[in-house]
Amino acid sequence: MIKRQQLVDFCNHLLQSERYQDYGPNGLQIEGNEQIRTIAFAVSATQDSIQQAISHQADALIVHHGLFWSFQGAKTITGPYAKRVIPLIKHNINLLGYHLPLDGHPEVGNAAVLGKLLNCLNQQPFGDYKGNPTGIKGELAEPLSAKAFGKQLEQVLDHSVIMSSPDKNALIHSLGIITGGANGEWRSAYQDNLDAYLTGEISEHDWHDSQEHGIHMFAGGHHATEKFGIQALMKKIEEQLDVNCVFLNSENPA
Numbered sequence: 001m002i003k004r005q006q007l008v009d010f011c012n013h014l015l016q017s018e019r020y021q022d023y024g025p026n027g028l029q030i031e032g033n034e035q036i037r038t039i040a041f042a043v044s045a046t047q048d049s050i051q052q053a054i055s056h057q058a059d060a061l062i063v064h065h066g067l068f069w070s071f072q073g074a075k076t077i078t079g080p081y082a083k084r085v086i087p088l089i090k091h092n093i094n095l096l097g098y099h100l101p102l103d104g105h106p107e108v109g110n111a112a113v114l115g116k117l118l119n120c121l122n123q124q125p126f127g128d129y130k131g132n133p134t135g136i137k138g139e140l141a142e143p144l145s146a147k148a149f150g151k152q153l154e155q156v157l158d159h160s161v162i163m164s165s166p167d168k169n170a171l172i173h174s175l176g177i178i179t180g181g182a183n184g185e186w187r188s189a190y191q192d193n194l195d196a197y198l199t200g201e202i203s204e205h206d207w208h209d210s211q212e213h214g215i216h217m218f219a220g221g222h223h224a225t226e227k228f229g230i231q232a233l234m235k236k237i238e239e240q241l242d243v244n245c246v247f248l249n250s251e252n253p254a
Contacts, residue, residue: 001035001036001037001242001243002035002036002241002242002243003034003035003036004028004031004032004033004034004035004036004060004094006241007036007039007060007094007096007237007241007243008027008028008096010237010240010241011027011062011096011098011233011237012026012027014105014108014233014236015098015101015102015105015108015233016101016105017098017101019101019132020099020100020101020129020130020132021129021130021131021132022099022100022101023069023070023071023099023100024066024068024069024070024097024099025066025068025097026097026098026099026100026101027096027097027098028094028095028096029066029067029068029095029096029097030067030085030088030089030093030094030095031094032059032060032088032089032091032092032093032094032095033059033060033092033093033094035059036059036060036094036243037059037243037244038056038057038058038059038060038243038244038245038246039058039059039060039061039062039234039237039243039244039245039246040052040053040056040058040060040061040062040245040246040247040248041061041062041063041230041231041233041234041245041246041247041248042061042062042063042230042247042248042249042250043063043064043065043223043226043227043230043250043252044063044064044065044223044250044252045061045063045065045066045067045084045095045097046084046250047080047083047084048250049061049063049248049250050084050087050088050093051087052248052250053093053248054087054091054093056246056248058093058246059092059093059094060093060094060095060096061088061093061094061095061096062096062097062098062230062233062234063095063096063097063098063230064097064098064099064102064110064226064229064230065097065099066095066096066097066099067081067084067085067095067097068097098233100129100132100134102229102230102233103134103135103178103179103180103226103229104125104127104132104133104134104135104136105229106123106125106136107232107236108229108232108233108236109135109136109229109232110135110179110180110225110226110228110229111126111134111135111136111177111178111179112136112229113228113229113231113232114156114177114179114198114225114228115136115138115175115177117156117228118140118149118152118153118156118175119140119141119142120136120138120139120140120141120175120177121138121139121140121141122138122139123136123137123138124136124137124138125137126176126177126178126188126192127176127178127182127185127188128188134178134182134185135176135177135178135179135182135185136176136177137174137175137176137177137189137192137194138174138175139173139174139175140172140173140174140175143171143172143173144171144172145168145169145170145171145172146163146165146167146168146169146170146172146196146216147163147165147168147169149172149196149216149218150163150218153198153218153220154220157220157221157224157225158224159220159221159224159253160220160221161218161219161220161221162202162207162218162219162220163216163217163218163219164202164206164207164208164210164211164216164217164218165211165216165217166211166212166214166215166216170195170216171195172195172196172216173195174193174194174195174196175194175195175196175197175198176188176189176192176194176196176197176198177197177198177199178197178198178199179198179199179200179222179225179226179228179229180199180200180201180222180225180226181199181200181201181222182199182200182201183199183200183201183202183203183206183219184203184206185197185199186199186206186209186210186213186215186217187213189215190210190213190214190215194215195215195216196215196216196217196218197210197215197216197217197218198217198218198219198220198225199217199218199219199220199225200219200220200221200222200223200224200225200226201219201221201222202217202219221253221254222252222254223250223252223253223254227249230247231247234247
């Protein structure tokens with residue numbers, strides 16, 4: 001069992017959340033129980049993940065996608081949104097959200113963990129949002145053709161992959177990764193002279209533009225590419241704090 005502030009301080013310090021100018025608040029978003037015995041982890045704070053957290057009698061829910069976003073503006077606590085917020089408050093569940101800090105972290109970040117699973121070596125910070133990295137870049141331990149890399153990626157993600165490639169048989173040596181919805185950041189891969197770029201989503205024009213610039217672009221799903229950081233954070237907390245943890249795997253094909 002730990003105290004709420006101990007958990008918040010641990011996560012804020014590990015993820016260096018104060019460094020980031022994000023699309024919403026990082027850290028504690030809804031205050032609940034001061035004593036924490038069980039922590040649930042999920043990619044997003046949805047009705048499904050919140051109900052799962054309640055069923056596990058969690059005292060805290062830590063997510064990558066929280067409930068408050070600057071691009072949504074002020075919101076009334078009504079309708080579907082109320083069905084997320086009210087149960088958390090009713091059951092005294094602390095909600096913690098970490099967005100960009102959990103994307104760009106060199107150890108437990110989405111991109112860093114996914115890169116390791118893909119045998120991406122010599123990882124360095126990659127991408128930039130207001131002065132902070134949002135992913136990693138590195139070199140494949142063994143060069144693969146774009147076609148072979150796409151197949152490996154589908155196995156790692158357990159998700160279908162959209163590939164845009166100037167030549168499916170060309171070898172990939174270097175790779176940039178920013179997970180989630182960073183579809184336009186293939187341009188950063190191009191500027192850094194990388195062979196390939198991996199993210200979650202792809203738009204119609206990026207499919208054309210990336211390959212015309214000689215970049216092999218892979219989109220493996222927003223949710224599928226962002227399961228890794230939150231699970232790595234859970235493992236870190238399990239190792240260093242005396243508290244029970246559970247991962248909630250909500251289904252989301254997007």
